Amino acid sequence: MATTVSKPDLLVGKSIRRREDPRLLTGTAIYLDDIKMPGMHHACIVRSPHGAARIKSINTKPALDRPGVAAVFTGADIASLGAVPCAASLPGLRVPHHHLLAQDRVYYQGHPVAVVVATDRYLAADAADAVEVEYEPLPAVTDPEKAIAAGAPAVHPEWADNIAFTFHQEGGDTAQAFRDAEVIVKQRITSQRLIPVALETRGVVADWRPGEKSLTLFSSTQIPHLMRSLVAGILGMPENLLRVITPEVGGGFGSKLNVYAEEALMAFIAKRINKPVKWVESRRENFQATIHGRGHVDYFELAAKRDGTMLGLKLKLIADLGAYHQLLTPAIPTLSVLMMPGLYRFKNVTADIVGVFTNCVPTDAYRGAGRPEATHGIERMVDMLARELNMDPVELRLKNFVGNDEFPFPTATGLSYDSGNYAAPLKQALAQAGYPELRTEQAQARKEGRLMGIGIATYGEICALGPSAALPAGGWESATVKIEPSGKVTVMTGASPHGQGEETTFAQMAADALGVGIDDVLVVHGDTAVVQYGIGTFGSRGTAVGGAALFYALEELKAKVRKFGAMMLDTDSVTLSGGACVDEKTGKSISFAEVAAAAYHAKKLPPNTEPGLVSTHFWEPPNFTFPFGAHLVVTEVDRETGNIEIKRYIAVDDCGKIINPLLVAGQVHGGVAQGLGQALWEQAVYDDTGQLLTGELTDYAIPKAHFMPWIESSHTCTPSPVNPMGVKGVGEAGTIGCSPAVVNSVVDALAPLGVRHIDMPLTPEKIWKMIAQGGQA
Amino acid sequence: MKRTISLTINGKTYTDEVEPRLLLIHYLREVAGLTGPHIGCETSICGACTVLVGGKTVKSCTMFAVQADGRELTTIEGVAAADGKLDPVQEAFWNEHGLQCGFCTPGMVLSVKHLLAANPNPTDQEIRHGLDGNLCRCTGYQHIVNAVKAAAAGKGGV
Numbered sequence: 001m002a003t004t005v006s007k008p009d010l011l012v013g014k015s016i017r018r019r020e021d022p023r024l025l026t027g028t029a030i031y032l033d034d035i036k037m038p039g040m041h042h043a044c045i046v047r048s049p050h051g052a053a054r055i056k057s058i059n060t061k062p063a064l065d066r067p068g069v070a071a072v073f074t075g076a077d078i079a080s081l082g083a084v085p086c087a088a089s090l091p092g093l094r095v096p097h098h099h100l101l102a103q104d105r106v107y108y109q110g111h112p113v114a115v116v117v118a119t120d121r122y123l124a125a126d127a128a129d130a131v132e133v134e135y136e137p138l139p140a141v142t143d144p145e146k147a148i149a150a151g152a153p154a155v156h157p158e159w160a161d162n163i164a165f166t167f168h169q170e171g172g173d174t175a176q177a178f179r180d181a182e183v184i185v186k187q188r189i190t191s192q193r194l195i196p197v198a199l200e201t202r203g204v205v206a207d208w209r210p211g212e213k214s215l216t217l218f219s220s221t222q223i224p225h226l227m228r229s230l231v232a233g234i235l236g237m238p239e240n241l242l243r244v245i246t247p248e249v250g251g252g253f254g255s256k257l258n259v260y261a262e263e264a265l266m267a268f269i270a271k272r273i274n275k276p277v278k279w280v281e282s283r284r285e286n287f288q289a290t291i292h293g294r295g296h297v298d299y300f301e302l303a304a305k306r307d308g309t310m311l312g313l314k315l316k317l318i319a320d321l322g323a324y325h326q327l328l329t330p331a332i333p334t335l336s337v338l339m340m341p342g343l344y345r346f347k348n349v350t351a352d353i354v355g356v357f358t359n360c361v362p363t364d365a366y367r368g369a370g371r372p373e374a375t376h377g378i379e380r381m382v383d384m385l386a387r388e389l390n391m392d393p394v395e396l397r398l399k400n401f402v403g404n405d406e407f408p409f410p411t412a413t414g415l416s417y418d419s420g421n422y423a424a425p426l427k428q429a430l431a432q433a434g435y436p437e438l439r440t441e442q443a444q445a446r447k448e449g450r451l452m453g454i455g456i457a458t459y460g461e462i463c464a465l466g467p468s469a470a471l472p473a474g475g476w477e478s479a480t481v482k483i484e485p486s487g488k489v490t491v492m493t494g495a496s497p498h499g500q501g502e503e504t505t506f507a508q509m510a511a512d513a514l515g516v517g518i519d520d521v522l523v524v525h526g527d528t529a530v531v532q533y534g535i536g537t538f539g540s541r542g543t544a545v546g547g548a549a550l551f552y553a554l555e556e557l558k559a560k561v562r563k564f565g566a567m568m569l570d571t572d573s574v575t576l577s578g579g580a581c582v583d584e585k586t587g588k589s590i591s592f593a594e595v596a597a598a599a600y601h602a603k604k605l606p607p608n609t610e611p612g613l614v615s616t617h618f619w620e621p622p623n624f625t626f627p628f629g630a631h632l633v634v635t636e637v638d639r640e641t642g643n644i645e646i647k648r649y650i651a652v653d654d655c656g657k658i659i660n661p662l663l664v665a666g667q668v669h670g671g672v673a674q675g676l677g678q679a680l681w682e683q684a685v686y687d688d689t690g691q692l693l694t695g696e697l698t699d700y701a702i703p704k705a706h707f708m709p710w711i712e713s714s715h716t717c718t719p720s721p722v723n724p725m726g727v728k729g730v731g732e733a734g735t736i737g738c739s740p741a742v743v744n745s746v747v748d749a750l751a752p753l754g755v756r757h758i759d760m761p762l763t764p765e766k767i768w769k770m771i772a773q774g775g776q777a
Numbered sequence: 778m779k780r781t782i783s784l785t786i787n788g789k790t791y792t793d794e795v796e797p798r799l800l801l802i803h804y805l806r807e808v809a810g811l812t813g814p815h816i817g818c819e820t821s822i823c824g825a826c827t828v829l830v831g832g833k834t835v836k837s838c839t840m841f842a843v844q845a846d847g848r849e850l851t852t853i854e855g856v857a858a859a860d861g862k863l864d865p866v867q868e869a870f871w872n873e874h875g876l877q878c879g880f881c882t883p884g885m886v887l888s889v890k891h892l893l894a895a896n897p898n899p900t901d902q903e904i905r906h907g908l909d910g911n912l913c914r915c916t917g918y919q920h921i922v923n924a925v926k927a928a929a930a931g932k933g934g935v
Contacts, residue, residue: 017871024879025867027813027853031880034812122798199817199825199880199914250815250880251914283818499878499915662874669917670877697822697912705918706905734917 011508011518012725015662018504019518029248032203032220037276040205041070043266044124045279046114046131047288048106051140051359051690052153055104055113059132063116066130068123070273073115075101078268082234084261084324087472088331093165096156096357098324100234100261100268106135107155107323108361109690110288112261117269117277140359140690144320145297147356155323155357164321164355165330169337171412172348177312181303185384190759191373193295193320193684194677195694196366197702200250201281202290204263206270214241215271219263222252222496223536226473227259228528234264242267246526249498253674254365255290256498257538258327287695292684293366295320296333296373302381303348308391310400312348315340315377319355322362328369329362330355331472335370335462338413342378343422343460343628344400349412359690365538367674368732371461372739376760379457379740383747384756393744394430397458398423408623415462417626418728424716425652426458426630432650432712433632446752451637451771455745456630459737463729464625464722465539476620477541478534479550481510481557483613485600487593489514489521494534495546496526500731501663502542506550508659509725513554514561515576516592532616540627540729543659548723549619556615564595564613567606625720627728629653631672631741637749642768644680644746646709651737654716656728664730668713671734673703678735679742681707683761750775782846786811787855795842801835802826804842805852813853813883817912824911827884828852834891834910853883856890866890866928875924877915885911889925898929 023029060072084098102113114131118124139153146152147162154160178184205218215237221227224244232239249256262279270277281290299316319333337351382400386393401422402409409417438454445452468475478494491510495502507521525531537546558576565574565581568590574581580589595613598604602611634648651668658664681701685693694700719726739760746762747755753775758766770776779794786809793808805811805828817825819838826838829851856864863871866889876882885908892899892907899907904925905918913921 017874020879021871021876022863024876024882025853025863025870025886026857027811027883029879030812031815033806033816121803122796197914199823199878199912200815201817249878250817251878253914280816283820283823501877666874666877666916666920669919670915671917673917674914696820697818698820702912702914703917704905704912705908705921706902708905708918710901711917711919 010512012512012659014660016504016508016518016660017662018501019507020501020503031200031248031250032205032218033280035205035218035247037205037207040276040278041117041119041273042121042124043269043277043279044116044128045112045285046116046128046133047285048102048109048111048113050106050135050137051109051142052138053106053135054138055102055106056134056136058114060114062130062132063127066123066127068119069116069127070119071117072131073101073269074113075099075103079103081264081268082236084326085230085234085259086325086327086329088325088328089472090165090167090330093330094159096324100265108359109692110285110361112289115265115269117273140688142358142360142686142688142690144295144318144356144358147358148354155359159357162357164357167334167353169413170350171414172312174312174314174348174350177348178303181311182306183304183388185302185381185388187300187381187384187757189298189300189377189380189757191294191296191376192760193363194293194366194682195287195684195700196253196255196290196293198251198253198255201283201286202256202260202262203280204266205276205278206266207276208270208274210274214243215267216243216245217263217267218245218247220249220256221246222256222498222538224496224526224528225494225534226536227263230259231264231267235267243529246496252498253367254293254369254538257365257536258291284696287700288692289361291326291362291364293363294373295363296336298373298377300377300381302385304385306389308389308396308399310344310346312346313340315351317351317353319353320358320360320363321355322358322360324362326362326364328472329364332363332365332370336374338415339371339374339460339462340378341411341413342375343402343458345402346400347412360686367671368735369539371732372675372736375459375736376740379459380743380757383744387756393456394426394435397426416623417460418623418720418722419718420626420628421716421718422458422628425628425654428714428716429630429632429650429652433648438634451639451749453635453637453745453747453749455633455635455741455743455748457737457740457744458628458630460626460628461732461736462624463540463627463732464544464621465541466624467621474535476535476618477546477549478532478616478618479546479553480532480614480616481550481553483557483561483596485597487596489516491521491523491550492531493523493525493546493550494531495542496534496536497542498537500537500542501660502546505543505659505663506547509547509550510554513558515579540731544625544723544727544729545619545621547725547727548621549617551724552619553615553617556617557613560613560615561595564599565590568595568598621722623722625656625722625728627653627655627730627733629733629737631737633741633745635745635749637746637767639771642764642771644762644767648712649709650712651734652714652716653730653733653737654718655730655733656718656720657726658715659727665713667730668734669711671732672711672738673708675735675738676708676742677703679739679760680762780843782843784845784847785849787851797841797843799842801837801840801842801845805837811852811854815880815883817880822912824884824888825881827887827911829887829891834888851887853886856886866893869924869928869932873920873924873927875916875921881911881913885913885921889928892925893929899925
């Protein structure tokens, strides 16, 4: 049947409100703790109150005697199971066996010691309190620099020096660069330990089906497929009998890019008690036992000529790994090293990492994961160099940027920057701010004794993780697109979005490619029994890698549709437009739904024609993408209170092509909030015995609404050549650009007092003391 | 010793025997079977468990179910119209992309309902202070502020 065809407006590039939102706005979305099953039991975990201790005895009987208690498990029950996995490997890496439950020692506060299972969560918590664990506390060490000093207590008795690995990387000739230098700037810069604080804590429901010997694991995770492979390995069960389902996930930020003991424990327990079992982390547990981020102490040295030409950079990076390696723990500081040259042209870089065990919960990927630390370092160093040379920090940056004609740019750390116009966002930010006028205003403020600062940071990041050769796991992503017999479209993505909005952006892409309405497209993710294998959502890869996989799957599917359409219209070739196949010669068309129906009914197919309309594509990225940008922050410091007021926050980010500007703005805002949290307020604090002093949200200040400045967000657009859509990724940009811009601004404000550097967080107390002591820390 | 409580949630009366120690949030989720109020911190900081009790916001993680005996509660499930039409505040959050992972959203929407009932035309600063009892780790709050302004300006509906 011929139909009239009109070309629809394209959806990619438009701010379309999210298709995820109705369920979230009405409270009907199903998060992990909303899952209930007949006969479901509840687990409560007994955790170490000590940072380091020997376990002398465990008496589970008082717990077992309590009402409703089905079982109590301790380290002895799981000793033969596999370990909590670490996927990262480095030469000479020391890997402590990370049992699911502590054996004879505990290594950090929150270390799981026993699991109590009861019919009700209150009864499980009561019984957990009744488990009697006798500890012999041991000396602990929680500061990574103290841990590698002589005489420090050994976190793991088998490795007295607390060094998990050392890693050396060198590019160019750093020694010569430093010999050629006319000025060398040195600074110790820390990126403090942070707590990710996804608003939904972790949780697991495990459901064992004895008839099939299969297990379904519901987990609030960013990586359902990797979890299936890894948990099957821990339990020694066939992977195809384990199904992982990711319900709605209430935030991740890297903290759910992991396989934790609890996932394997609940799977093991469900099988042992032959009942479904649920465990939901309390916030206190979340602080003690979910990975932290950052924890770097960096010693930087920057070599330059007096004219501002930067020559080389040295870094000694002391990384606080915590007591164990989680999934990617040792790999995170290596990401810092990759990004340490920033956006600058110099080719001489030397980095030495010392990965250090401490009696703290492991660190791992937290929004930015190694790149914020690197960017904070280089951008602070560039500002210090500008001060040393009495140059404007803008001029110094512009002088040293990789030029527009130098892409692809091979870096000293072995990367190839894909595309860039590094001056563009900086110039846009300066124009927006009115930079010369701001400097005039600052001079006036200083005359009046006011402490006004202007801070700039430019950043590059390594995104769209990434080529498989460069990652511990595969770095590809997958997509399946299926046109149902009715003509409706189902997309199944191996990415596992949890707030980023790919149910919308991927539907925009599919609707455009196939010429259907967005409401005809459903995007499915997060169920290993439904979705082909995938890698997950992290490292700003969802759209830049998962979207590219979808792009190619759509191309393949379009070819199939065209083939069926041409056959039905009895012509050589057709185009897809407006929900129909159109004969280019005659203008005759046939609707998409009719083509789909014919492909499935398959009554009149020529020989060797495969029925159905499904395409799957696994896409391996040939390179990372390298988004970049410039953030400019105006601050004023109150001399009396040390309080910092952010008067303007300008973010100009270049994430390549944008599919949905509304969602990109949301990513930038949220990223900036987490960067600002690090710059001004957040810090995980352990005392010397291993007690986490910031143990609840009452003691750990994540930004509230009134803490946040208005963010003036805009973009430049330099498409990436790495993927067919030209996108670069944006999930972490705000976090990476923010902290150095804020600290540069506050240091600039305090410069009249002689302040050269301040370590984060810039709490009022720290700033007030600095002012009171005439600029000395 | 269990006690019998009777309360109204979203216009429907519930009568149950509960332990005195049962937190209201657990009553709502485990006994009344709701999924909208969430548990984010158990210390009254994050506001994911926010519900309206007698029209005022309450953090249901630090109130006992027995304290709600005889009261009228509204949870996020009771905000949209019976026919499913979203409330202007919900609609504004949707239009302005005032949510990402959505975990804070039910509490956030109820706090905004309360805020706008008390102050129909709040300034930016009044909005931000009005939301200080509700943490969001995803949005940086900017789109939430936009949503509140849009709802206040009567732009929530479509």
